[in-house]
Amino acid sequence: xxxxxxxxxxxxxxxxxxxxxxxxxxxxxxxxxxxxxxxxxxxxxxxxxxxxxxxxxxxxxxxxxxxxxxxxxxxxxxxxxxxxxxxxxxxxxxxxxxxxxxxxxxxxxxxxxxxxxxxxxxxxxxxxxxxxxxxxxxxxxxxxxxxxxxxxxxxxxxxxxxxxxxxxxxxxxxxxxxxxxxxxxxxxxxxxxxxxxx
Amino acid sequence: xxxxxxxxxxxxxxxxxxxxxxxxxxxxxxxxxxxxxxxxxxxxxxxxxxxxxxxxxxxxxxxxxxxxxxxxxxxxxxxxxxxxxxxxxxxxxxxxxxxxxxxxxxxxxxxxxxxxxxxxxxxxxxxxxxxxxxxxxxxxxxxxxxxxxxxxxxxxxxxxxxxxxxxxxxxxxxxxxxxxxxxxxxxxxxxxxxxxxx
Numbered sequence: 001x002x003x004x005x006x007x008x009x010x011x012x013x014x015x016x017x018x019x020x021x022x023x024x025x026x027x028x029x030x031x032x033x034x035x036x037x038x039x040x041x042x043x044x045x046x047x048x049x050x051x052x053x054x055x056x057x058x059x060x061x062x063x064x065x066x067x068x069x070x071x072x073x074x075x076x077x078x079x080x081x082x083x084x085x086x087x088x089x090x091x092x093x094x095x096x097x098x099x100x101x102x103x104x105x106x107x108x109x110x111x112x113x114x115x116x117x118x119x120x121x122x123x124x125x126x127x128x129x130x131x132x133x134x135x136x137x138x139x140x141x142x143x144x145x146x147x148x149x150x151x152x153x154x155x156x157x158x159x160x161x162x163x164x165x166x167x168x169x170x171x172x173x174x175x176x177x178x179x180x181x182x183x184x185x186x187x188x189x190x191x192x193x194x195x196x197x198x
Numbered sequence: 199x200x201x202x203x204x205x206x207x208x209x210x211x212x213x214x215x216x217x218x219x220x221x222x223x224x225x226x227x228x229x230x231x232x233x234x235x236x237x238x239x240x241x242x243x244x245x246x247x248x249x250x251x252x253x254x255x256x257x258x259x260x261x262x263x264x265x266x267x268x269x270x271x272x273x274x275x276x277x278x279x280x281x282x283x284x285x286x287x288x289x290x291x292x293x294x295x296x297x298x299x300x301x302x303x304x305x306x307x308x309x310x311x312x313x314x315x316x317x318x319x320x321x322x323x324x325x326x327x328x329x330x331x332x333x334x335x336x337x338x339x340x341x342x343x344x345x346x347x348x349x350x351x352x353x354x355x356x357x358x359x360x361x362x363x364x365x366x367x368x369x370x371x372x373x374x375x376x377x378x379x380x381x382x383x384x385x386x387x388x389x390x391x392x393x394x395x396x
Contacts, residue, residue: 023310024311028275028308028311029273029311030273030275032268032274058260059257059260059276059278062261062264063264063274063276066228066261066264067265067268069228069230070230070265075229076228076230077226077228078226078228078257080226080257110226112222113221113226
């Protein structure tokens with residue numbers, strides 16, 4: 001998606017250790033107009049899928065998912081990290097390893113909000129090693145629900161997550177796929193759109 | 199706001215310990231159409247304020263804030279709980295006590311996204327003892343920015359947070375103010391709209 005790639009080139013900052021900082025528009029400060037364009041594109045890409053719910057994970061997936069949901073006219077459920085005393089006992093759980101925070105989280109969704117009738121689109125801001133998305137797919141399958149696809153803002157194409165999930169037969173649509181980036185020059189190379197589909 | 203009050207009566211569940219569960223539409227599963235009506239109402243209530251940014255806190259404030267931002271045409275910044283290694287060194291910090299999770303969080307906002315030129319509307323899902331909102335106000339004042347107001351979905355009017363913040367001269371608009379609720383009968387009493395303003 002050219003709009004997002006242009007924005008990443010303009011405002012993204014490449015750091016050592018394959019870190020891409022996009023906190024000025026994607027996951028700390030959030031550009032809602034950009035999110036709307038992304039939501040519209042997700043809708044176009046998954047137009048023929050019978051999505052009745054969007055699943056994301058706190059925190060930085062929520063903004064993108066909620067705006068995208070307007071284009072699908074469905075509710076959003078966000079998976080929660082660690083247990084809250086406000087949640088009832090009945091929940092699906094999985095574990096997700098976070099490389100950013102260097103720890104493992106318990107991730108939960110109430111059983112009330114995922115059922116075998118559900119057709120779920122997973123949305124998240126980043127796909128790198130795929131731990132978060134795999135955890136969400138695990139939760140969906142625990143409920144016997146159907147994974148209709150995965151919509152990602154930025155995929156680090158040089159990490160294994162995207163291929164791993166696609167190899168399971170799940171459709172993954174990433175609006176920008178980075179093939180390489182260089183912390184010294186700040187250069188970012190995006191995958192050509194022809195290969196960006198699932 | 200009648201739409202929200204009706205929804206709380208219909209789908210909210212009162213639990214012992216003054217807990218109101220609204221996780222089927224507000225803070226686990228999220229009803230985006232309802233959020234849009236709430237965002238429109240926030241815009242009406244703060245129409246004359248020169249808001250240029252919305253500040254919320256992860257995780258359950260983000261959905262409401264992002265949808266509301268569409269009505270203000272401004273970006274959203276969310277304060278983060280605990281430090282992420284992906285954040286640069288330069289940040290405003292405060293501490294927020296969470297009664298739900300029975301712990302104290304360090305809460306941060308990058309200095310890049312709050313400045314003395316900013317006119318901030320704070321948005322959150324709940325106002326009870328006011329710890330979260332007070333923490334956000336603290337961050338805004340650290341930056342020398344202006345607090346234009348506080349927009350809350352549900353205020354527990356029988357707790358002290360709302361009065362505390364209003365007593366500082368800050369305008370607080372809560373779309374539903376609960377004066378009392380009863381876990382045995384499930385009954386919820388809302389404050390009459392005349393008294394609901396700041």
